Amino acid sequence: MRVNPNMVPDMLAAIQNSESNLQTALQQVSTGKSVNLPSDNPGAEADMVQNTIETANVDQYTQNVSSVLSTVQTADSTLSAVVTSLTKAVSLGTEGANGTNSAANQQAIATQVQGILSSVVSQANLSYNGSYVFGGTASTAVPYTADPSSASGYTYNGNNDVNSVQIGDQLSVQVNLPGSQVFSNSSANVLGSLSSLVTALQSGSTSAISTATSAVSSALSYVSQQRVVYGNAESQLNAQETYLQQETVNLSSQATSLVGVDMAKAATTLSQAETDNNAALAAAAKVVPNTLLNYLSTPN
Amino acid sequence: MPDVIVMGGLNTSLLIGMQALEATQGALDATSNNIANANTPGYTREVAQFSENAETVSGSGVSGGGVTLVGLQSVRDELLNLQIQQQTSQQSSADTQSSVLQQIQSYFSTSNGGDIASAFSGFSTSLSQLSANPSSSAAQQGVLSAGQNLANAFKSAANGLTSAQSTANGQVTQTVAQINTLTSQIGQLNSQLSQLTAAGQNGGTIQDQRDELVQQLSTLTGVSVTQNSDGETITTGNGTPLVMGGQSFTLQTTTGSDGMQHVLDSNGTDITASLQGGQLGGAIQVRDQVISGLSTQLNSLASQFVTAFNAAQAQGFDSNGNPGQNFFSVPANASDAASGLSVALTDPSQVAISSDGSAGSNGNITNLSAALTNALPSGQTAAAAYSSIVFQVGNSAANASAQSTAIGLNLQQLTNQQGSVSAVDTNEEATNLLRFQTAYEAAARIISTIQQLNTITLNMGTSGGY
Numbered sequence: 001m002r003v004n005p006n007m008v009p010d011m012l013a014a015i016q017n018s019e020s021n022l023q024t025a026l027q028q029v030s031t032g033k034s035v036n037l038p039s040d041n042p043g044a045e046a047d048m049v050q051n052t053i054e055t056a057n058v059d060q061y062t063q064n065v066s067s068v069l070s071t072v073q074t075a076d077s078t079l080s081a082v083v084t085s086l087t088k089a090v091s092l093g094t095e096g097a098n099g100t101n102s103a104a105n106q107q108a109i110a111t112q113v114q115g116i117l118s119s120v121v122s123q124a125n126l127s128y129n130g131s132y133v134f135g136g137t138a139s140t141a142v143p144y145t146a147d148p149s150s151a152s153g154y155t156y157n158g159n160n161d162v163n164s165v166q167i168g169d170q171l172s173v174q175v176n177l178p179g180s181q182v183f184s185n186s187s188a189n190v191l192g193s194l195s196s197l198v199t200a201l202q203s204g205s206t207s208a209i210s211t212a213t214s215a216v217s218s219a220l221s222y223v224s225q226q227r228v229v230y231g232n233a234e235s236q237l238n239a240q241e242t243y244l245q246q247e248t249v250n251l252s253s254q255a256t257s258l259v260g261v262d263m264a265k266a267a268t269t270l271s272q273a274e275t276d277n278n279a280a281l282a283a284a285a286k287v288v289p290n291t292l293l294n295y296l297s298t299p300n
Numbered sequence: 301m302p303d304v305i306v307m308g309g310l311n312t313s314l315l316i317g318m319q320a321l322e323a324t325q326g327a328l329d330a331t332s333n334n335i336a337n338a339n340t341p342g343y344t345r346e347v348a349q350f351s352e353n354a355e356t357v358s359g360s361g362v363s364g365g366g367v368t369l370v371g372l373q374s375v376r377d378e379l380l381n382l383q384i385q386q387q388t389s390q391q392s393s394a395d396t397q398s399s400v401l402q403q404i405q406s407y408f409s410t411s412n413g414g415d416i417a418s419a420f421s422g423f424s425t426s427l428s429q430l431s432a433n434p435s436s437s438a439a440q441q442g443v444l445s446a447g448q449n450l451a452n453a454f455k456s457a458a459n460g461l462t463s464a465q466s467t468a469n470g471q472v473t474q475t476v477a478q479i480n481t482l483t484s485q486i487g488q489l490n491s492q493l494s495q496l497t498a499a500g501q502n503g504g505t506i507q508d509q510r511d512e513l514v515q516q517l518s519t520l521t522g523v524s525v526t527q528n529s530d531g532e533t534i535t536t537g538n539g540t541p542l543v544m545g546g547q548s549f550t551l552q553t554t555t556g557s558d559g560m561q562h563v564l565d566s567n568g569t570d571i572t573a574s575l576q577g578g579q580l581g582g583a584i585q586v587r588d589q590v591i592s593g594l595s596t597q598l599n600s601l602a603s604q605f606v607t608a609f610n611a612a613q614a615q616g617f618d619s620n621g622n623p624g625q626n627f628f629s630v631p632a633n634a635s636d637a638a639s640g641l642s643v644a645l646t647d648p649s650q651v652a653i654s655s656d657g658s659a660g661s662n663g664n665i666t667n668l669s670a671a672l673t674n675a676l677p678s679g680q681t682a683a684a685a686y687s688s689i690v691f692q693v694g695n696s697a698a699n700a701s702a703q704s705t706a707i708g709l710n711l712q713q714l715t716n717q718q719g720s721v722s723a724v725d726t727n728e729e730a731t732n733l734l735r736f737q738t739a740y741e742a743a744a745r746i747i748s749t750i751q752q753l754n755t756i757t758l759n760m761g762t763s764g765g766y
Binding site for chain 2: 001002003004005006009010013033035036037038039040041042043045046047048049050052053055056057059060061063064067068129130131132135136137138139140159161163164165166169172259291292293296
């Protein structure tokens with residue numbers, strides 16, 4: 001059978017093929033990615049869309065966790081200080097109610113409790129990162145301002161709403177307690193009970209002082225209960241932080257398995273492609289110029 | 301057979317020698333022509349056809365009649381040619397699609413950052429950041445900017461599709477013009493060939509030219525070729541005539557109601573949808589099916605996402621306590637949804653983050669984020685709908701180039717077969733050259749020998765003779 005005498009197209013195809021393999025191998029080694037265009041692996045590239053979005057989200061959730069965590073910790077430590085103040089007020093109230101104090105002492109105690117009230121008010125007006133922590137969602141208005149017409153002596157300017165921050169795809173955490181719930185609740189009013197204690201101490205009525213002291217005491221236990229919200233949030237945030245770190249690792253390893261290259265394999269492929277390319281070129285150089293005419297002596 | 305003058309043995313030998321010289325000369329011409337055209341595209345090697353002349357009977361003697369060069373025959377395999385034409389059409393269709401799709405791929409690649417996936421993730425991130433700092437105007441600005449990026453990403457993807465589509469559209473017009481030029485040339489060659497054949501001449505050269513043109517035509521569009529008495533009849537795959545014998549039919553293009561170029565046959569019938577194969581078929585397929593399908597999906601994603609997000613905005617209040625206004629706006633025309641997507645809000649404080657009207661609330665961000673994470677009316681989330689578009693882009697491009705590679709291998713095989721039949725082998729021609737050189741030398745020797753013998757014969761009986 002006659003064979004195709006024209007070897008050039010086959011040679012060229014072989015050279016082009018080896019060059020294209022070389023280029024692919026080089027690109028994979030230099031970019032570290034096996035998928036540089038959707039057509040390299042349509043399925044992997046489609047999965048990368050989800051991966052890109054999730055990776056960015058997880059990064060942001062991680063940032064949210066740390067920023068929320070510091071807010072929550074600040075609020076929690078503030079409430080802890082409030083609890084200490086209230087404990088002090090209760091013991092002062094108990095002292096004031098034992099009936100052995102002179103009027104001057106009674107007044108001194110009243111002044112101390114008044115000081116505790118002021119410091120609790122300033123703690124209730126805690127501002128963190130430019131917003132008021134205990135104002136509900138009305139975080140730009142000072143939560144408590146002095147108001148002589150009010151029974152407790154202070155008006156609440158915030159609202160009763162709470163914010164939740166997303167720290168996972170289906171997970172959000174409550175980040176604030178409105179002051180109306182913590183400090184001026186109708187059943188356990190911190191500011192109101194402190195204010196009544198001051199009034200009772202000033203009046204000197206032992207029974208009024210005991211009533212007011214027990215009101216402060218119940219407000220104290222109520223605030224302690226409320227701290228649980230922040231405690232829960234903190235432990236939730238810490239757990240989520242660990243989970244998000246794990247998730248970041250998972251997503252990045254998924255991305256690597258989708259579009260990354262195994263460097264050892266890619267380097268081997270590259271050197272294989274180089275060898276193939278050299279072989280194709282060398283073969284072409286050897287075979288193409290060879291014809292019968294080379295071996296025929298010129299007729300004379 | 302030339303008349304042989306029965307005159308004598310020597311003259312007969314002289315005549316035979318001369319015929320041999322002429323025939324060998326013809327064969328040397330053919331060899332020379334083959335070598336000359338060894339690299340001419342479409343050239344088919346020619347072989348000298350020798351024929352033995354009838355023997356001459358003179359009286360009781362019988363002498364051979366010598367040789368005649370009947371002609372030169374081109375060595376070709378029409379069936380192989382047809383297969384090559386078909387495969388060429390398919391390959392060039394795949395190549396055209398592949399090169400157009402290559403253009404749009406980069407717009408949908410997640411590796412370069414300006415794509416819709418990155419924009420969606422940026423937008424989602426900015427919302428999440430705002431949820432942690434609802435009253436921060438920087439975070440609000442972040443959402444607005446990320447929304448702007450998302451709108452730009454949609455625009456750039458839509459423009460990428462449109463520009464690839466118009467590239468394909470331009471190819472349709474150009475290709476039709478090239479087809480018309482080729483069919484008219486083929487028609488002329490058909491006429492010349494039938495005249496030559498009628499005059500009893502070898503039309504090998506014309507046939508080579510015509511085959512080459514038909515080969516070029518098949519890269520432009522899928523054709524069906526039939527041989528008949530007055531040359532070749534060439535039609536498109538669906539039977540629209542392009543060439544019948546010496547007559548060629550021009551195709552026309554006109555702008556259709558969809559703004560695209562449509563192809564009309566010589567009667568003015570729209571044959572766009574039925575054209576397949578070749579650059580023309582490939583361009584039409586990628587323009588009217590692949591890209592058009594992708595555009596529809598991108599537009600529907602854009603408009604469904606915008607509707608969902610604007611609805612979420614309307615559920616909340618902005619930082620000034622006003623009900624949320626539309627965040628994005630899309631043109632009324634559904635086919636411009638992606639390219640015309642823009643951010644309608646002008647001020648960061650207009651992002652409806654609040655659920656209760658107070659500035660510090662982040663209650664509505666859940667609804668805003670839900671527009672990204674919940675299923676749209678299409679049944680898929682925005683990310684899933686987009687990743688399905690990415691898959692289709694990648695898959696169409698990968699298929700087109702895989703198809704081209706596969707046909708390429710097949711075509712290489714066929715071309716090798718064709719080459720083994722029709723291509724000029726310089727080694728073979730060198731051998732022929734030696735063969736015919738020897739034959740020519742031998743024939744010349746016969747003539748000079750006869751001449752000597754004639755001289756001897758004429759000098760017979762004269763003085764000084766033998």
